Amino acid sequence: MQNSDRNTLQLRLFPDGIPKLWCPTITHFAAARVPDARLIEEHLRHIAPYAKGILVPGSTGEGWQMSDDDIGHLLDIVLPLAHELDIRVLIGVLKTDVDQMLATLDTLQPQSQHPAVAGFTVCPPKGANLSQAEISNGLRQVLKRGQPTALYQLPQVTGNEMLPATVALLAEEFSNFFLFKDTSGVDHVALSGLDLSGVFLVRGSEQAGYAQWPRAAGGPYDGFLLSTANAFAPELHRLLQLLEVGELARARQISSELQRLVEGAFAIVQNVSDGNAFANANKLLAHVRKIGAASCDQPPPMLYSGVRLPVELVARVQALLATSNLPLALPAN
Secondary structure: OHHHHHHHHHHHHOOOOOOOEEEEOOOOEEEOOEEOHHHHHHHHHHHOOOOOEEEEOOOOOOHHHOOHHHHHHHHHHHHHHHHHHOOEEEEEEOOOOHHHHHHHHHHHHHHHOOOOEEEEEEOOOOOOOOOHHHHHHHHHHHHOOOOOEEEEEOHHHHOOOOOHHHHHHHHHHOOOEEEEEEOOOOOHHHHOOOOOOOOEEEEOOOOOOOOOOEHHHOOOEOEEEOOOHHHHHHHHHHHHHHHHOOOHHHHHHHHHHHHHHHHHHHHHOOOOOOOOHHHHHHHHHHHHHHHHHHHHHOOOOEOOOOOEOOHHHHHHHHHHHHOOOOOOOOOOO
């Protein structure tokens, strides 16, 4: 019955099918904690033809730093645009314990009724010493609310990992658990072979390439939810298209080039003390791909704190992208 109920929910939320490419969007700022509505609109219009699902805010959107008021303000900007652009939105509830998660769910409940919203995304409560029972019991409190929910495996932040059996039990118990994102890079859940009763699986890790992971290539995932879709949405969309028609060699070429560029960009930001690597690398990549050769002449991307990334990092990312056969700057939509 849970599988049937989950299929019904997925069809209601996504009449045309769940998007195979999702983007945890970067957040553009005009000042510390103040979203830049103009830049956010430009960015969404850029990725809209390729990524029909977004997570707002995810780690890449600096969601771990945001207050509920910050998230609400950001959603007020994003949701009308997403609706116009036919993009589905998962609201990121990135909190460190269950009480905080539940409080944020209550605060954002009115915005969750917006027609662009597909549900909420939550991580396990934070703590390296939490047992699987403690993790699952915490998530049960969220899932019992009944809202459509995606679970987000992010051990880099939470310090723990939902084991495959834990995810399978939650999938069996809750039909409103409809999507699972794994950013661990070890893919234990997807590779386990356990029956997840129709939960849609998206890979969020940038490790080990891209082309081998979708089901169309014989992999275990239904799609991607990737930070680098902020800068490389056209290429990731094309890669998925090629896999669907059996063009594995061409898809692997794109995958190899993207992996080289992504690894290079993350290496460039590894010593930045402010923000986080997901946000910093993707803000730089998106900045250069938007502006092109003149990217160093424009103000560098701003972080949640109000600090701008150093212009020398913009120059290094521009030089990295110039080594590729991909267009340095993408045409505006």
